Amino acid sequence: MALRATSPVRSSTGTTTSRLISPTFNPASNYCVRFWYTMYGKDVKTLNVYAQVHGGLGYPVLTHTGNVDNQWHMAEISLNKEYTADMFQVVFEATHDAYHTHRYSSSSGRYYYDNHNQNGNIAVDDVYVYNTTCQNVPKYPSGSFMRTAGSKTSYYTFHGKATTWYDAVETCKKENIHSNLASVVDAAEQDYLVKLIQSDVSLTAAGQKGFFINGNDYDSENKYEWTASGYPESFNYTNWHVGQPNNVGDNQDCLLMQYPESNYEWGDVSCSEKHPFICETVL
Template sequence: MLITSLILGNLILLAFSASTPKDKCMSMHVFQTTYNAVKEKIQEMNTLAERLKEKLDQSIDDTCESLANQGQLLQSSTTSNRYATRMVSPEFQPTVAYCIRFFYKTPYTRNYTGNFSIYLQEGADLGVPVWQKSIVTSNWTLGEFSPDPEYLHKPFKIVFEDKGNHYILIDDIMVYNVGCNSPGVRSPICSTNSYKRTDGQTTTCYTLHLEPLTWRDAILRCKEFWPLASLVSIETAAEDLFIRNIVANGTDLAAAADFGLWTRGNDIDKEGNFVWAENHGQPKAFSYSNWRSGQPNNIGDDQDCVLLQYPLTGLKWSDANCSEKHSFICEAAYSHVTGHSSIGNPFG
């Protein structure tokens, strides 16, 4: 493009420096012909770039899509008693131990009363509840239990039963073939290529992924590392510095950051109101930010997700279209006291 600009510039100077009107006219015709040829080449290059981008996106989908863990849908049904609704899982095989974890809440501000129960059904026998709550609040709550080994000698299905005065929302159902107190369940097992940071009683594992994904797909990929992990949220200057140092010390990471790294920040619900996506709670407003000058700018009126970008200027923040594909940073934070994560599924 620089060479093209020089050619056009020289032709313009030649056209206006011609000695006679006739020479000027002829020079302008030459310039017009060259301009049209250059314009046509630029259009060809733009078309080629669009085709290459389409092929790149398709190659990413073809190569990487099969790497994602696919979950199974639960089947729901209503019993003859119109006040009871059940959701039934696929069948699980006998083993020594299981841990069943999930998040639940009522969508209403008025508290739920009734019975929210879980059964381990063998064959047609529903049996008695192995877990039960009579009060459910409007806040996401973690439920978990390890079934008594006597329930695990035969194949079984997990049955969630709602028998109360409100609907119940259930999210992030996780079943492990180990007990709930096992490593990797209550707290993540940080891999050798992750970065640990401890702040008080909370440890966070950060993992950086070069594979470009959309914002929502990146969140799901983070959850493959640990079901309660999510995209990074940068809430303090100290955490921001930690992330910037990680990226600066890795050549591949710095190169990926040129194109942007997804975070959990977004203004999807309300334009200009940036929050860290909810983690089984309310979305968290930014208390710290490090925007690049002129950002966020919401170009095209569809830039709702936050990137870390511009490593040469200190890894600043920018907004981007959530459907774009970028590399990303996952984080999994857990408490040394409870062992529970402080991060969950931002889709609630």
Template sequence: MQYLMCMLVILPYVGGGPVHPRTEKSCIAMHTFQNTYDVLKAKLFDINAEMSLLKDDLDNAIEQTCGVLGTLGTGNTHLYQLTYCNFEEKDDDDECTFRPEHFVINQDVSDHTFGSTLGHVYTYTPYYYSGSKLTSVKMFQPANAYCIRFYFKLQAAAAGSIKLYLQVGEHPGYAFHTIPATSLPAEKWILAEASPDQEYLQQPFKIILENSIRTIIYIDDIMVYNARCDTDGIRSPVCPFGSFTRKEGTNLSCYTFHPEPLMYVDAIKSCKRVWPDASLLQIESAEEQTYITYQINKSRAMTYAADFGIWIGGNDVDTEHKFVWIGNENPIPFNYTNWHQGQPNNMNGDQDCVMLQYRTNNNDYEWGDVGCAEKHSFICEMTYDVSHASSHQYPNTVIG
């Protein structure tokens, strides 16, 4: 058997005469291959790095959703079903559609979801009508317990009440819970909470909120859980796997990183799906800035995302150059800043939202303002007072 061996021998070119056309063509081909090889090598290196980051994100997602090694963790926050309606978007399957009577959707006032005119709120103005009503389109299924929570705000002190009904069949029957307006504060968001008796929960039902308070009233963030109100994760959050926590005084903050790039408003909505009272990250001190920077620098996924910017919860949408933290019931003015030199600059007149944008030589991340329609990764924050956690009694809460 004969073997044919093909060998390419490259001899150094010795100057002194013209390059043979055939040799010149070979050299061009070899240089082209060398450049292609270098480009492919760089691309493969980038792909390998991307795959490592994706693997880290997958591991974190599995832990957050399923617990360690894929088992259901004890801190899982989805041991109940939550129907959370913030009236920011229509749901095609009527999950969060309420049929209004004399209520209208309003974006001219600050809502509870965002604490800003970025959001929407149901408003009743008692000029011509003696009352108003919201009725769920969704039929809620029987369960051993239900917890119904929502926020409302009165423009002024007034007489009247809010009544809650569970409608089984065609008729609502009597109200199972009444919130009298007597002694309720004006111009403050109030959290209402009610737990129907189990007799109401044996058949599918609709929820009706009936209002007879004779002042302008706002209603937002209706939350319906098929669990008792004292279940972990309802009145106070359960930090998911993969989150990191920080305590200051009696306040505990739980932070979750979300690698998927979203627009600013959509990022806030995503935080609310973790816990309805969550917000985008609010950095209110140099100590918190240092803590967040440390967490970013020790995570490959967050460090990679930070190269493209990470949303935090500040903006000046409502009043130009007056930056506030939003995502809570009331905007919080900046009392600490970490702006990059020359920032904020509102370039092109449409940069209203804040992100961690500029990495410094000491691995800090300084702030910049950008357009709110840009898409970036983000960090959510859930902060609550642990001194209230045992009793679950919070200020401005009406519990029934």
């Protein structure tokens, strides 16, 4: 959900409020709500989250007001039985005070719109709702492979069932709020994944079709970026196979660890092709 203050529809001062209401959740002892949000701009107002019980909002269970920065941040809300003993809904509410006025220019004979309080946008994404306490939500997917490099700890899961790049992203995100397709940022990480694949018969078999990872040049041709963090990050390391990327058919925008005979050097393929894939949860 994004509430953008640019090009406001309101033609007078006042507050614009938008709400996103979840499906209804069944009673349980506890629930945990996690999501990503961004609030950016000098005119940013308020993001509220409510637990709506019996149709009533009550007080917010989370409130953020004002400019934060242009990055994505994770929020966590613990709901106890006072909220969850009955069926309830989660309500996201965002506000801004943007409006427009119009003026007439006698020199041009035209009306112009002037926007006010428009420098502020609020967005939420990837909402996770668990019917347990936040403390009991697993920190990483079961059966994953752990690797620590410096201050970064990653947990990798391999999926042998071939799917499109887009569906692979969705599957990874369902595993964990910190999960996405793997971003291979240096030779050591590439070697680690290759050794895992080569040491397992089933992974080696699946790898004959290659493994999708996160990189893509979907936004700008031949400018490959990692997009797992929510903001594009340029490649500082590449492992392209000879002649790759080559954008055959002018529709190859997604990165595949493609060549098992060359230690899974990279190639570009269509994002709609179906391949196995690797997810990475970063803690």
